[in-house]
Every structure is written in C-alpha cells, then in structure tokens.
Amino acid sequence: MTVLIKEHAKPSIQEILESGKFLVTGEIGPPKGTDIDEMIEHIELLKDKVHAMNITDNQSSVMRYPSLGTAILIKELGGEPNLQVTCRDRNRLAIEADLLFAYTRGIRSVLCLTGDSIPAGDHKEAKAVFDLESVQLLQLICNMEEGRDSGGNELKGGVKFFKGAIVTPEAVPIEPQMLKFEKKIEAGAQWFQTQAVYDMDNFKRFMEKARKISDKVYICCGLVLLTSPGQIKYMNANVPGVFVPENLAREMEDAPKEERLNYGIRIMARQIRQLIDEKLCDGVHIMAIGKESVVPQILEEAGVDITKM
Amino acid sequence: MIITTSKPFEEVLKALEGEDKVFIVGCGLCATTCETGGEEQVAEMKAKLEAEGKTVTGTVVYEEVCHELNTKRKFRENKEAVEAADGFLVMCCGAGTQSVREATEKPVHPACNTVFLGNIQRHGHFVEKCSLCGECVLEDFGAICPVTRCHKGILNGPCGGTDEGKCETSKEKDCGWTLIYNQLEKMGKLDRFRRIYGPKNWQANMKPGRVIFEKKGEGGE
Ligand code: SF4
Ligand code: SF4
Numbered sequence: 469m470t471v472l473i474k475e476h477a478k479p480s481i482q483e484i485l486e487s488g489k490f491l492v493t494g495e496i497g498p499p500k501g502t503d504i505d506e507m508i509e510h511i512e513l514l515k516d517k518v519h520a521m522n523i524t525d526n527q528s529s530v531m532r533y534p535s536l537g538t539a540i541l542i543k544e545l546g547g548e549p550n551l552q553v554t555c556r557d558r559n560r561l562a563i564e565a566d567l568l569f570a571y572t573r574g575i576r577s578v579l580c581l582t583g584d585s586i587p588a589g590d591h592k593e594a595k596a597v598f599d600l601e602s603v604q605l606l607q608l609i610c611n612m613e614e615g616r617d618s619g620g621n622e623l624k625g626g627v628k629f630f631k632g633a634i635v636t637p638e639a640v641p642i643e644p645q646m647l648k649f650e651k652k653i654e655a656g657a658q659w660f661q662t663q664a665v666y667d668m669d670n671f672k673r674f675m676e677k678a679r680k681i682s683d684k685v686y687i688c689c690g691l692v693l694l695t696s697p698g699q700i701k702y703m704n705a706n707v708p709g710v711f712v713p714e715n716l717a718r719e720m721e722d723a724p725k726e727e728r729l730n731y732g733i734r735i736m737a738r739q740i741r742q743l744i745d746e747k748l749c750d751g752v753h754i755m756a757i758g759k760e761s762v763v764p765q766i767l768e769e770a771g772v773d774i775t776k777m
Numbered sequence: 778m779i780i781t782t783s784k785p786f787e788e789v790l791k792a793l794e795g796e797d798k799v800f801i802v803g804c805g806l807c808a809t810t811c812e813t814g815g816e817e818q819v820a821e822m823k824a825k826l827e828a829e830g831k832t833v834t835g836t837v838v839y840e841e842v843c844h845e846l847n848t849k850r851k852f853r854e855n856k857e858a859v860e861a862a863d864g865f866l867v868m869c870c871g872a873g874t875q876s877v878r879e880a881t882e883k884p885v886h887p888a889c890n891t892v893f894l895g896n897i898q899r900h901g902h903f904v905e906k907c908s909l910c911g912e913c914v915l916e917d918f919g920a921i922c923p924v925t926r927c928h929k930g931i932l933n934g935p936c937g938g939t940d941e942g943k944c945e946t947s948k949e950k951d952c953g954w955t956l957i958y959n960q961l962e963k964m965g966k967l968d969r970f971r972r973i974y975g976p977k978n979w980q981a982n983m984k985p986g987r988v989i990f991e992k993k994g995e996g997g998e
Contacts, residue, residue, distance in 0.1 A: 556929075560976060582936050585928055585946045596929070603933035604976050618976060636937035644958040647970050648934035655933075655973055663937050 478548040481577045482630040484519050484751075485659060485686045489777050490744055491751025493550060493661070493688065494518040494763050496542070498533035507538070508545065510760040515547030517764045519774055522579060522661070522753065525552040529589025536566055540573050550632065551575050556583030559599035560608065560618045567612060571627040579632040579661065580605040580652075603648070606631055606655040633657040635687075637665055637674035638711050650681050659686035661753045664703075666692075666712045668742060675748055688751035689743055693759055693766070694732040697721045733762055737769035744772070779807040779870040780895035780903045781814070784888055789822075790829060792886040793864065799831050800855075800862035802848075802877055803838035804869035810897065813889045814838070814868030822868060822888065834861040842873030845880070852880045911982030917969050919960035924977070926953030932974035934958075 484491050494514045499507055514521055521542055525535040539549035551570055553563060567578070582601040586594050600608065608618050615626040633652040639645040649660070665671045671689060678687055692710075694700060697720050700712045716735060723731040740752050756763050767773070793799060801819050808814030816838050823833045835858025839851050852859050864884035867874040871891040878885050895903035908925040914932070915922055924930045928946045935954035938945025942955045961967050 582929055582931060584938065587946055598929045598931075599979065600976050601929065601931045601933060601936075603973060607973065607975065634937060639935075639937065639939060640941045641955070641958075644935050644939075644954060644970070645937075647958075647967070651933055651971065651973055 476548075476574060476576075477543075477546040478515075478519070480548065480630060481520050481550060481632075481659070489519075490772075491520075491686070491688055492518045492767065492772060492774055493520045493522060493751065493753045494760065495522040495524065495753070495755050495757075496538060496760070497524050497527060497758070498535065498538045500530070500532050502533070504533060504541070507533070508541070511542055511545050511547055513761060514763055515542070515545060517767055517774065518754070519751075520548040520550045520577065522550045522552055525554045525581070525583070526557055526589070527584075529556065529584045529586050529591065531589070531591055536570055536575075539570065539575050543574050548577075549575060550577045550579055552579045552581060553605065554581045554583030555598055555600045555602070555605055556586065557597055559597050563600065563605065564608070564612065564617050567609065567627055567629070568623075568625075571629070575629070577630040577632060578609065579634065580609070580657070581634060602633060603651050603655045606633060606652060606657055610656040630658055631656050632659045632661060634663055634690075635660050635678070636663040637671055638663070638667065642674070642677075646677055646681065649678065653682050653685055657685060659688070659750075661688045662690040664690050664692040664707075664710050664755065666694075666710070666716060668739060668748075670711075672748060686750040688753050689749050690753045690755060691736050691739055692755045692757060693736055693762070694720055695759065696728050729759070729762065733766050733769060736766050740766070740770040740772060744770075778810060778895050778897060778903070779872070780892045780905075781808055781811050781870050781889040782892060783813045783818070783868075784890055786825060789866065789886070789888050790826075793826070793831065793866065796863035796884060797830075797832055798834050798861055798863045799826060800834050800859055800865050801826075801836040802842060802851075802865060802867045802869070802873070803836065804842040804873050805838050805840040808842075808869035808873070808889065809838075811903070812901075819868055822866070826866075834858040842867065842869045843876050845876045848873075848876045849880045909982065910977070910979075911986070912978055914974075914977075917972070917974070918957050919964055919966065919969075921953065921957045921960055923953055923957060926951070926956065928953075930977075932977060934970065 496510055523535040523538040526532055535552050539551040542549040580602045586596045609629055609631055612627045615623050617623055635649045636645055700717050700720055703710045704712055720731055743749055743752055754763055801822055803814040803819035819836050819838055823836055826833055835855050837851055837855055841847050865877055866886050866888050867877050868888040874887045893905040894907055894909060896906050897903055906925055907922055910924050923932050928944050929936060935952060939952040939955060942952055944950045944952045961970050
C-alpha cells in the first residue's frame with residue numbers, strides 16, 4: 469500500500485518509549501488565524517530539542533488553526549507530531565475521515581481526548597458534538613486498525629497509530645479516575661500523558677496506583693510552566709484537577725518580578741530532574757503555554773539533551 | 778414535566794405587531810406549574826396586552842394543550858372569540874403551541890421558551906435528569922442518567938474536569954459521574970463502571986419522533 473509520507477525524519481514516540489528512553493514532548497498551540505509564522509518558529513525551535521510535539525485541538529474550546537494541519541506541518545518541517553483528537557467538535561464520521569487522512573500523511577501517534585466543554589471557550593453558542601468520548605475513540609481506532617469503521621464496514625486500507633490517552637493524577641476524588649484509566653487501557657491506550665502535575669508527592673502516590681493497574685503502559689508526566697503568583701492563584705481556583713502546593717506558590721511569590729519566569733523555568737527543570745533521577749515515570753510532557761521559546765532553556769537547566777539520551 | 782420559561786414581554790409584543798385582536802391559550806398542566814401559562818399568568822398577559830392597546834377576544838386555560846383533539850375541541854367551544862381573533866398567543870411549551878397550529882389557519886405565536894423535560898425538586902426548582910435519548914441506559918448506571926447528568930454525555934466515567942463532585946461547567950451543578958460512581962459503589966456494583974460502553978445509538982429516536990400503537994387483533998387470531 470502506498471502511504472504518501474514514507475520517510476520519517478524522527479523516530480516515533482513508540483520507538484522512543486519501547487527503547488526505554490525517557491520521552492520528552494512539548495506542545496504547540498496553533499494560532500487563531502492564518503498567520504502561522506510564530507508557530508513555525510516554535511516548531512523549528514523545538515523539533516530537535518524534544519522527541520515529539522503535541523498539537524492541541526481547539527484547546528479549551530477556543531477555535532484555532534487545526535491540529536491535523538499543524539501535525540502535517542510539523543512533519544513537513546522534520547519534527548514528530550503527537551496529534552490530539554477531541555470528540556467535542558466532530559462526530560464519528562468526521563473523526564474517522566480525519567484519521568484516514570492523518571495516517572496517509574505519516575501521523576503515527578494520536579492522543580485521544582473527550583474535549584473540554586463548549587461554554588469554556590469562545591464559541592459559546594456552538595453545538596457540542598460528543599458523539600463519542602475518549603474511551604470510545606480508543607476503541608474506534610482499534611477497530612480501524614482491524615480494517616473496520618465504526619459502522620462495521622470494511623476499510624480499503626486501515627490505519628495504525630500509537631494510541632495515547634490522558635489521566636488526571638490530581639483529580640478529586642481519584643478513585644473514579646483510576647477506574648477510567650483502567651478502562652482506557654482496556655480500550656486500547658498504549659501510553660498516557662498526564663494532566664498538569666505540580667505536587668510530586670501526589671504524583672508518586674498516583675504512579676504507585678497506576679503501576680498496580682498496569683506495568684505495561686507508558687506514563688509521561690505533564691508539567692505546566694509556572695510564570696507568576698497570579699497564574700498560580702488562578703489555576704488553583706479555576707482549573708479543575710490542578711493544585712499547586714504551598715511551597716511552590718511561595719517560591720514564586722518570593723521571586724523578584726523580573727525573575728519570575730526564571731524561577732518557573734528552574735522549578736520545572738528541577739521537577740524534570742526528579743522524574744528522571746527517581747525513575748518516577750517514562751517521560752515528561754512540557755506545557756509552556758505561550759512560552760515555548762523557553763523550553764530549550766528548561767531542558768538545558770534540567771541537563772536533558774535528547775541527542776545524548 | 779415540560780419546563781418552560783417566559784419570553785420577554787417585548788419579544789411577545791413584537792411578534793404580535795399588526796394583530797390587534799388576540800386570543801390567549803394557557804395550559805393547566807406543565808405551564809401552570811412553571812408559572813408561565815397558568816390562569817394567573819394568562820390574566821396578567823391579558824392586562825398587559827390591553828394596556829398596549831390590544832383587544833383580547835378571549836382566553837382559555839385547559840389541561841394538555843399538547844393534545845391536538847382536545848385543543849380543536851376547546852377552539853370549537855370558544856368559537857366566537859376564536860373567530861374574532863387576528864392571531865393566537867400560546868403560553869405553554871412548543872408542543873402545545875404547535876397543537877394550536879393544527880387548530881387554526883391564523884398566525885400562532887409562542888410566549889414561552891421550552892427548555893427541558895424536568896423534575897420538580899420543590900416549588901420553583903426544576904432540574905433536567907432525562908433528555909429523551911430513545912434508548913434508556915439507566916439500568917446500567919444505578920438509575921442515574923449519564924447521557925443527561927454528565928454535561929458531555931460520557932458513558933465510560935468522569936472526564937478530567939470533574940472537581941470535588943462538581944462539573945467542570947459550573948460549581949452549581951453536580952458531576953453526574955461522581956453521582957453514578959457513588960451510587961454504584963453503594964450498591965456494590967462497581968463492575969458496571971468497569972464495563973466499556975460502546976458508542977451510543979443517537980438515532981434510536983430518529984427525529985421527528987413518532988410512536989403509533991399497533992392495532993389490537995391485527996394479523997390473525
Ligand atoms: S438514558 Fe437518560 S436520556 Fe435516555 S431515556 Fe434514559 S434517562 Fe432519558
Ligand atoms: S465534570 Fe462530570 S458531569 Fe461534567 S462533563 Fe465531566 S464527567 Fe461530565
């Protein structure tokens with residue numbers, strides 16, 4: 469079968485994880501509009517510093533340049549994309565068609581998400597789709613891999629993806645989350661990226677539980693760059709499943725104003741080091757949220773060089 | 778119970794532009810409970826329209842405006858006032874309003890927004906617990922509906938946005954999945970939570986819905 473993109477510039481996420489290396493991923497948030505120059509700059513900056521880049525799919529229900537288009541762009545620029553697919557804006561027909569296209573363009577890794585609610589975003593009157601949800605999306609991809617669409621019809625050429633999912637280690641209560649984590653694995657998830665983690669002790673407890681459920685799936689810890697005490701206050705109050713512990717909040721508060729970003733960089737570098745040194749998990753996912761340009765600095769400070777791993 | 782809210786009076790007035798003689802229909806069931814189309818609200822509407830210079834040729838409040846034959850009969854009973862009207866203002870749900878549509882050739886105007894099939898928790902407190910999906914799955918979820926009470930209609934457990942029992946969309950709303958989890962746990966039925974539910978059949982009730990009784994005795998015997 470002819471797949472349009474045969475040559476991969478980079479090893480896949482699956483290859484990295486299966487070789488036992490610590491996976492380092494970053495994130496690209498596409499712009500609102502067709503001016504993609506800055507995004508291209510970020511991709512160029514990150515493509516050799518991280519193993520792969522997530523591309524958010526209308527993140528927080530805010531309409532943006534598409535994740536699929538950006539994934540292909542990353543491919544064209546010689547990077548490795550991790551395509552995020554949510555179920556909020558597309559029904560099963562649209563998702564399946566997108567996946568067929570993605571496969572023919574060399575996308576090898578898909579992160580399956582349900583998606584944020586519509587009122588969270590900037591198209592507040594839009595119709596929410598949610599024809600499927602994350603667990604069903606994972607199953608759907610498994611079916612497509614076996615050559616069938618979700619209507620049970622045979623595909624002329626199937627797909628093959630490294631199927632990822634997310635889990636929220638800081639959710640309260642945690643028990644239903646863990647059960648859902650288990651279901652995602654059963655539905656076909658091969659690897660996980662976590663929602664933002666700040667509290668490393670809590671993350672350790674989560675990993676103990678997760679490893680008991682499965683020692684086969686790969687788990688990468690999601691970290692968000694802290695930039696100011698205001699951001700921390702906002703996140704603690706408004707972002708579900710996020711809790712920035714006292715000591716980190718204080719560290720940011722004590723930082724001189726012009727040094728805040730550097731403090732944030734240092735905190736994240738320290739956390740990455742801890743993940744690696746204590747062998748807490750299989751990788752890290754860095755969410756710099758608009759500050760992608762400092763990711764190389766974070767990695768340098770953490771002493772992480774993917775070319776030497 | 779069909780939950781309705783009243784449209785702003787200005788919107789109603791605008792819809793009635795050019796129609797000086799109006800007949801008002803209210804409903805003795807849901808719209809009475811919702812205080813959007815009971816005797817009291819119909820009388821109030823009559824007074825307000827008259828203050829705006831309209832003539833109200835008649836009013837009628839009866840049970841089940843959504844019953845089409847009933848509505849036609851009520852219209853016959855009020856023949857004179859009905860015939861004198863330029864148009865009809867219907868103070869109940871969208872189903873009732875379209876019932877009136879079947880009973881007259883004249884303009885018909887809704888006075889309410891129809892919002893959901895609701896439970897009455899106490900006077901004036903209505904919540905949505907069933908969204909009429911056509912293929913009820915309550916059996917598997919401890920009689921708490923994931924299709925409706927989870928904002929995203931997830932069948933396989935909570936999303937990452939759930940927060941201490943509340944939904945990511947509003948601190949005022951319970952996370953349906955926390956309710957389901959607690960219920961199944963109480964019942965010792967968490968195995969149902971573990972089960973993977975495939976995509977739902979969203980065409981179980983193909984719109985517009987239609988249910989017709991089969992005639993008894995048909996097909997032999
Ligand atoms: S599953 Fe929910 S929406 Fe569907 S019929 Fe049952 S209660 Fe109503
Ligand atoms: S928070 Fe709970 S109710 Fe709200 S969308 Fe998520 S799972 Fe559904």
